[in-house]
Amino acid sequence: KAGVTQTPRYxxxxxxxxxxxxxSPISGHRSVSWYQQTPGQGLQFLFEYFSETxxxxxxxxxxxxxxxxxxxxxxxxxxxxxxxxSALYLCASSxxxxxxxxxxxxxxxxxxxxx
Amino acid sequence: xxxxxxxxxPVTLSEEACLTINCTYTATGYPSLFWYVxxxxxxxxxxxxxxxxxxxxSNKGFEATxxxxxxxxxxxxxxxxxxxxxxxxxxxxxxxxxxxxxGTRLTINP
Numbered sequence: 314k315a316g317v318t319q320t321p322r323y324x325x326x327x328x329x330x331x332x333x334x335x336x337s338p339i340s341g342h343r344s345v346s347w348y349q350q351t352p353g354q355g356l357q358f359l360f361e362y363f364s365e366t367x368x369x370x371x372x373x374x375x376x377x378x379x380x381x382x383x384x385x386x387x388x389x390x391x392x393x394x395x396x397x398x399s400a401l402y403l404c405a406s407s408x409x410x411x412x413x414x415x416x417x418x419x420x421x422x423x424x425x426x427x428x
Numbered sequence: 429x430x431x432x433x434x435x436x437x438p439v440t441l442s443e444e445a446c447l448t449i450n451c452t453y454t455a456t457g458y459p460s461l462f463w464y465v466x467x468x469x470x471x472x473x474x475x476x477x478x479x480x481x482x483x484x485x486s487n488k489g490f491e492a493t494x495x496x497x498x499x500x501x502x503x504x505x506x507x508x509x510x511x512x513x514x515x516x517x518x519x520x521x522x523x524x525x526x527x528x529x530x531g532t533r534l535t536i537n538p
Contacts, residue, residue, distance in 0.1 A: 317471070346525070356472075356517065356528035369524050403471055417526075419464075419471030 315339065317406050317420035325426045331392040334423045338385050338406030342418070344368075345387040347379060350401040350422070359402075362387055363409070391425075399427045430455040430522045434529035441508055442537050449503040449532050451492075451518035459520040461485075461494055461501040466515045466531070475503075475516070510536045 318337040326332050338345050346369075347359040358371040362381035379389045385406075391398055401422045435450040453461065460479045464472040476485030481496035490505045501518060513536045518529040 348526075355530045356519075356526075358525040358527070361525065371525065405472075416474055419473065421469065421471045 317404055317418050319402075319404050319420035319423050321423060322421070323424045323426075325428060326394050327428050328394055328396060330394050331390065332394060332425060334389045334391075334402055334404075334425070336387045336389070336404030336406075336420060338387070338404075339418055342406035342408055343385050344407045344409055345381055345385065346405045346407075346417070347387070347389050348403040348405065349373075350403055351399070356403070359389070394427045396427050398425065400425060430459070430520060430527050432518050432520055432527055432529035434516075434518050434532050436530075436532070438533040438535060440535045440537065443510055444507045445536075447503070447505040447508045447512075447534070449516055449518075449534070451501045451503065451529060453499050453501065453518075453520050455499075455520055455522055455527075457522075458496065459522045461492070462519045462521070462526070463490070463492055463501070463503050464517040464519060464528075466517065468514070472517065508534075508536050510538050512536050 320335045344363045346361040348356050350356045361369040365381045376392045381387045401424050403422045405417045405419045407417050431454045433452050462477045463475040465475045466472050476487040478485040478494035484493045492501050492503045515531045515533045517531045519526045
């Protein structure tokens with residue numbers, strides 16, 4: 314069974330641009346969560362999607378948004394990029410999510426650099 | 429708010445040494461607790477977890493016990509290997525999301 318796939322692996326953008334990151338969960342998984350990892354702030358929860366609906370959201374500005382498609386694939390969008398948005402963005406999938414008694418599977422992440 | 433505090437790294441040990449990575453948490457109620465490991469260039473992998481007080485999670489020779497009285501979940505291994513070199517994250521689950529510690533980088537020298 315294929316793991317969680319995130320594309321692209323690396324991305325370089327300039328301030329003010331927008332970016333879209335993609336995540337394909339493990340087949341059959343319906344929950345997708347996004348996390349931001351930076352050296353200063355560590356790992357922080359962005360949001361979780363389940364059955365195309367945002368079920369949970371972290372404390373990030375409205376520039377960060379996401380969506381989930383009917384095949385459970387998810388995209389994350391960041392508009393008006395700032396230097397501080399440079400980070401490793403991790404996606405995680407699970408069967409139904411929301412309770413963490415099941416295993417969460419992480420992708421390898423997308424490394425975003427904002428210049 | 430809910431938070432997780434891990435011992436600061438980096439931690440460098442020789443092969444076959446004993447390992448302890450301290451983790452304490454602040455949370456209301458009784459959250460589930462986790463240790464995740466991140467190998468170079470990879471995403472996080474669940475190492476072990478405990479869902480209630482006094483539970484012991486174990487995997488690959490690693491162990492951690494959920495201590496409610498000290499709000500701790502320290503990670504231990506009796507004899508580390510070079511392949512254990514990675515970044516280790518302690519985390520708690522609250523309101524259906526994970527709250528992570530800062531991570532501890534572990535390097536094992538042969």
